[in-house]
Amino acid sequence: MSLLNISCKKAAYLISKKEQGKINLFDRVTLSMHLSICSLCKLFEEQTGLIIRNTKHTHTEEKLPEEVKERIVEKILEEK
Ligand SMILES: [Zn+2]
Numbered sequence: 529m530s531l532l533n534i535s536c537k538k539a540a541y542l543i544s545k546k547e548q549g550k551i552n553l554f555d556r557v558t559l560s561m562h563l564s565i566c567s568l569c570k571l572f573e574e575q576t577g578l579i580i581r582n583t584k585h586t587h588t589e590e591k592l593p594e595e596v597k598e599r600i601v602e603k604i605l606e607e608k
Pocket residue numbers: 535536539562566568569
């Protein structure tokens with residue numbers, strides 16, 4: 529039973545693996561067990577899925593966080 533009782537950190541890791549299509553059957557079962565008892569991770573899974581689906585149709589620039597974008601702009605400006 530303790531094998532199926534995973535932490536939220538592990539669940540988040542499994543969610544990202546699942547989104548990449550790299551999850552095995554055991555991990556898939558473990559994850560679904562966790563998602564059935566943890567609403568926070570369920571929300572995270574839904575959001576991760578949404579983000580991935582959305583970024584497939586947007587430009588690379590648009591999925592970068594503002595902070596990262598600013599850093600890139602600063603670097604570009606420095607080199608000029
Ligand atoms: Zn959780």
